[in-house]
Amino acid sequence: MKTKLVYVLTCSDENLYLEQALMSVFSARHHNPEAHIVLIVDDQTDKVIDGNRAEILQYIDEKIVVPFKGEMSMVKRSRWIKTKVRHLIEGDYLYIDCDTIIRSALKQIDLLECQIGAVPDSHLEVSDFCAPLYEKISLLSKQIGWVIDKEQFYFSSGVIFVKDNANTRNFYELWHSYWQEGLQKGIAIDQPSFAKANIAMQHIVEKISDKWNCVMYTEPDFSYNAYILHFPAYRNPSFLFSKRVLDKIKKEGLKNKFIRQCVIAPDKTYVPFDNKFFKNGIKFYLKTIRCVATQAKHYSKNIDPNFEDFIVKSKFSPLIKWHFKNNLFFPGSILFVLWKFFRIKFSNNFFYTPNTCQK
Numbered sequence: 001m002k003t004k005l006v007y008v009l010t011c012s013d014e015n016l017y018l019e020q021a022l023m024s025v026f027s028a029r030h031h032n033p034e035a036h037i038v039l040i041v042d043d044q045t046d047k048v049i050d051g052n053r054a055e056i057l058q059y060i061d062e063k064i065v066v067p068f069k070g071e072m073s074m075v076k077r078s079r080w081i082k083t084k085v086r087h088l089i090e091g092d093y094l095y096i097d098c099d100t101i102i103r104s105a106l107k108q109i110d111l112l113e114c115q116i117g118a119v120p121d122s123h124l125e126v127s128d129f130c131a132p133l134y135e136k137i138s139l140l141s142k143q144i145g146w147v148i149d150k151e152q153f154y155f156s157s158g159v160i161f162v163k164d165n166a167n168t169r170n171f172y173e174l175w176h177s178y179w180q181e182g183l184q185k186g187i188a189i190d191q192p193s194f195a196k197a198n199i200a201m202q203h204i205v206e207k208i209s210d211k212w213n214c215v216m217y218t219e220p221d222f223s224y225n226a227y228i229l230h231f232p233a234y235r236n237p238s239f240l241f242s243k244r245v246l247d248k249i250k251k252e253g254l255k256n257k258f259i260r261q262c263v264i265a266p267d268k269t270y271v272p273f274d275n276k277f278f279k280n281g282i283k284f285y286l287k288t289i290r291c292v293a294t295q296a297k298h299y300s301k302n303i304d305p306n307f308e309d310f311i312v313k314s315k316f317s318p319l320i321k322w323h324f325k326n327n328l329f330f331p332g333s334i335l336f337v338l339w340k341f342f343r344i345k346f347s348n349n350f351f352y353t354p355n356t357c358q359k
Contacts, residue, residue: 004049
């Protein structure tokens with residue numbers, strides 16, 4: 001595998017971003033033992049990579065420390081580095097956000113011929129965006145000087161394939177410049193400026209397979225065929241990125257066998273959000289119930305017997321938790337799946353994408 005895997009991390013003593021990065025880097029190394037993995041951090045973050053938190057260094061090949069002068073927030077440092085990665089790395093690379101899990105070998109990335117490749121936001125064309133998402137991006141685009149309704153795609157900057165050539169370096173120079181301009185207008189996120197740089201470079205960014213950046217509110221077949229699972233904070237359906245799991249990793253590293261198994265095979269840590277959920281057959285539901293029951297039992301033993309982060313809070317969650325707390329895992333899981341069934345069936349808010357990952 002010639003393409004490098006690159007992560008950007010900013011973290012403090014208090015937050016848990018390093019633990020997210022540890023899970024992603026560990027999964028990348030597990031499935032890609034031959035990969036060259038690079039971790040880029042700022043000078044403040046470098047100071048907190050010690051003790052149990054230094055475990056992440058076991059799974060990387062190279063650490064780059066970027067010094068900063070003066071005061072700058074952790075979020076701004078992260079975006080500053082992210083929009084500068086092309087000028088910090090030699091060779092082709094695949095940039096990967098820290099809130100991800102790698103679930104298979106990534107050697108196919110060497111076959112990509114595009115200069116820059118990314119996956120569309122929410123796996124949709126702009127014309128298929130739901131109204132709230134369209135309005136949000138439209139407002140941001142106007143603030144930094146581009147028009148969303150002229151674009152076919154609005155790309156996610158969470159996973160980016162980048163060739164090493166003059167064009168991609170020019171792209172990153174523009175991206176960084178546009179991000180700084182957006183920052184002056186109160187826009188700290190980097191994706192709107194990524195889009196503006198793409199427009200300025202005559203749409204240099206090409207759509208790559210959705211498998212490379214599968215957001216975790218899609219249907220089962222989609223996520224099960226992905227190379228990289230992306231667990232955004234918004235509507236995260238997996239307990240892997242819950243505070244209690246991350247706290248345990250912060251204290252113990254990845255020593256817990258249950259957590260390690262979940263990182264290596266994350267499919268069993270979530271029930272996908274999609275309104276096609278209710279169309280699946282009885283075998284799917286029985287399999288899901290058994291899976292939830294097994295995971296609940298292990299979660300109780302290894303993470304938290306009170307199940308505070310295991311399921312989303314709702315008026316039904318106390319009843320489901322009561323069954324779990326009393327070791328009634330199978331009936332509790334039946335209630336859990338029924339709740340999911342009706343919650344999704346009667347809400348169009350959970351429909352985002354068809355199973356394009358098969359293509």
